[in-house]
Amino acid sequence: MENVTEFTLLVGLGSVGAGFLGALTGLGGGVVLVPLLVLAFGVDIRYAMGASLVSVIATSSAAAAAYVKEGFTNIRIGMFLEVATTFGAVAGAFVALYVGGSAIAAVFGSVLLASAYLSLRRRRESGPAGGPDPVAARLRLDGVFPTPAGPQAYHVRRVPLGFGLMFVAGVLSGLLGIGSGAFKVLAMDQAMRIPFKVSTTTSNFMIGVTAAASAGIYLARGYIDPGLAMPVMLGVSLGSVAGARLLPHTRPRVLRVVFAAVIVVLGVEMLYRGLTGKM
């Protein structure tokens, strides 16, 4: 690359693509962004994580504003589970400070491969799981969401399990510089049996707060480089807005397969580099 302008434009373009795909597939921009910066642009993984994390705050906050309006987001569930994700994020960010780039790359590769598997797997329809949860009743987590046939009530199950999984989601977010939205949705949709649309929008609502917890630590430790974060944050935002606009007109199954193939390739490469210590 010739100069800073060229580097900025290329990184910005790559980030538009990552944000676009992230919005279309619901996996978010971070999972493809960090490997892209590391593998294609040779950026140090810590700078890549810093840039990715701030872009995650931008996209999730912008989308949350729109979702809250539609009435799917359950603010109480979000606020309650944020206790778990923020503590997890702080723990993850501290671990990231003390382990090397290779270890982070190896974990990242494994998470990419797991995400590919999860995005392709056919989703099990969530039936009722056990009786009503007393913790959910105590915390008034049960809610109502809009359907074409009118408002429908739902109950939240297995709150302690969901809370524990959210802590893990927070750790992954702080350790890898991603939003870990896929994992959050898994915890809410599969473990807590919250309706899918409520799970995805509430997960998105929580991502910004989770990411802000580790971003503070990244910032204090000098992981956030303005020259890199600027094109990444602007590019990912632009790409995800475009992706969200296009979403109703796409065939999600085809997209998922394409995206899964991309993250498998990135995952194998990250895992290889991590395990061979080439970071």
Add this chain to the structure above:
Amino acid sequence: MSAADQRRREERFEQFLGALLRVGVILAASVVLLGGVLYLARHGGEPPEGKVFRGEPADLRDPAAIVQAAAGLDGRDVIQLGLLLLIATPVARVGCSVVGFLRERDPTYVVLTLIVLSVLLYTLIFR
């Protein structure tokens, strides 16, 4: 207060949180964009910096120092101010939630949101 009143009030509050997030992101992105223009105008022709991790200098790490440095209108400092505004946006949302749950007289959630807010503030001033 009837249940319907309570629900309407909660809804209005949720809309307010949404608007707060939108304004925060737009403001932060504008500042980052301005900083980016300044940065490229001054440094755009230079060779790209090394990608080896050195960590950012102290004035790009500490919130108070970032705000001070940005007044000098150097591109990198202005971008960092925009990123700081972005990180502060969810923190502000949690802070407003504390007030919201206070008004709803919901002590459990006041405590929960205060815990989250303390963690976030701790990380921002953490060294």
